[in-house]
Amino acid sequence: MGVKCKAAGAVLILLLFLGSLWLQGGLDYHWESCLKGYNQVNKLHQLSNSSGADGVEGPQLLEACPDQTFQVSLLLSHLLAAPAYTSDVLLHPYLSSWDELVKFMDALGPMVGLISKEIESKTSTIRQLALFADENREAELGPDIRSVNSINANAEDSQHTGAYHSVRSMIGAELNRGVVDFQHQTNSGCRTLLRLHRALLWLKLFLEKLAETPVAGRLRSPSDLCREAYQSTLAKHHTWFVRRAAELAFIAMPERVFFFRLVCVQNQEQLRIVLNRVVQAIVEVYNRTQKALEENGMLDLP
Numbered sequence: 023m024g025v026k027c028k029a030a031g032a033v034l035i036l037l038l039f040l041g042s043l044w045l046q047g048g049l050d051y052h053w054e055s056c057l058k059g060y061n062q063v064n065k066l067h068q069l070s071n072s073s074g075a076d077g078v079e080g081p082q083l084l085e086a087c088p089d090q091t092f093q094v095s096l097l098l099s100h101l102l103a104a105p106a107y108t109s110d111v112l113l114h115p116y117l118s119s120w121d122e123l124v125k126f127m128d129a130l131g132p133m134v135g136l137i138s139k140e141i142e143s144k145t146s147t148i149r150q151l152a153l154f155a156d157e158n159r160e161a162e163l164g165p166d167i168r169s170v171n172s173i174n175a176n177a178e179d180s181q182h183t184g185a186y187h188s189v190r191s192m193i194g195a196e197l198n199r200g201v202v203d204f205q206h207q208t209n210s211g212c213r214t215l216l217r218l219h220r221a222l223l224w225l226k227l228f229l230e231k232l233a234e235t236p237v238a239g240r241l242r243s244p245s246d247l248c249r250e251a252y253q254s255t256l257a258k259h260h261t262w263f264v265r266r267a268a269e270l271a272f273i274a275m276p277e278r279v280f281f282f283r284l285v286c287v288q289n290q291e292q293l294r295i296v297l298n299r300v301v302q303a304i305v306e307v308y309n310r311t312q313k314a315l316e317e318n319g320m321l322d323l324p
């Protein structure tokens with residue numbers, strides 16, 4: 023008891039705060055059971071071999087990794103399925119990518135797991151908005167229209183295939199409906215996407231650093247790399263208090279061998295190859311989202 027116990031208590035409280043403040047303005051929605059079901063369905067994809075479905079034209083997909091909840095192969099296939107048309111991103115695979123990234127963060131221990139809870143609430147928000155939009159549309163148009171819901175490259179048509187079909191269709195639809203507030207905090211899909219988008223840059227940078235293999239010298243600890251990635255990305259959007267709490271969470275991060283196991287590789291060289299493919303796929307998605315948000319002046323939504 024005594025000092026140690028109090029210190030542990032203080033750390034815990036800080037971390038709980040961190041969890042809720044992480045992405046600024048936590049939202050109350052927790053549709054976790056909903057997400058769980060969704061994850062189960064997606065898991066089936068990984069069992070099928072390369073042909074068909076996701077990311078047909080992309081680089082060869084990775085194999086499933088036994089005994090892990092997080093599946094890097096699944097993450098990669100969702101990321102590769104997200105870019106659409108010349109400059110758009112499909113929201114369904116985008117959010118599925120986040121489901122897998124949440125599992126990745128959860129695997130890093132309870133500290134980082136608290137952060138992932140906040141991200142889950144953001145993905146739930148967008149899914150709920152999409153669901154409401156679908157229901158309203160069906161109510162307006164009658165049941166027959168449901169079957170028309172298919173792939174359509176035309177921007178005008180994409181509104182008819184659901185406002186939350188893609189990043190650009192969501193931006194367009196929310197601007198039309200006037201639900202994006204440029205002055206005050208709301209829970210529009212656009213501002214929620216912006217929070218996810220910023221967090222994606224942090225994870226991309228962290229994975230990129232983990233993949234780095236110095237020619238001379240030692241590999242650096244994941245804990246240091248994650249802190250560095252944070253400092254040059256998310257930290258600038260956070261208050262002093264959240265930044266301090268984040269540093270605490272990174273201290274408890276596992277060693278590098280843990281990451282080998284997590285993606286089923288034996289050494290740094292193999293880790294580099296796997297992570298670089300993931301990073302490449304993230305960059306494609308990130309750049310497209312960035313461009314769409316930028317073109318609409320949405321990079322600073324409160």
Ligand SMILES: *[C@@H]1O[C@H](CO)[C@@H](O)[C@H](O)[C@H]1NC(C)=O
Nearest residue numbers: 069070071072073082083085
């Ligand atoms: C899976 O794909 C790989 C490479 O495309 C191929 O070598 C392998 O035989 C396939 N396995 C099955 C079970 O189809």
Ligand SMILES: *[C@@H]1O[C@H](CO)[C@@H](O)[C@H](O)[C@H]1NC(C)=O
Nearest residue numbers: 302305306307308309310312
């Ligand atoms: C993504 O954007 C960055 C910065 O704007 C740029 O340097 C990079 O080449 C882009 N990559 C891709 C794949 O679009």
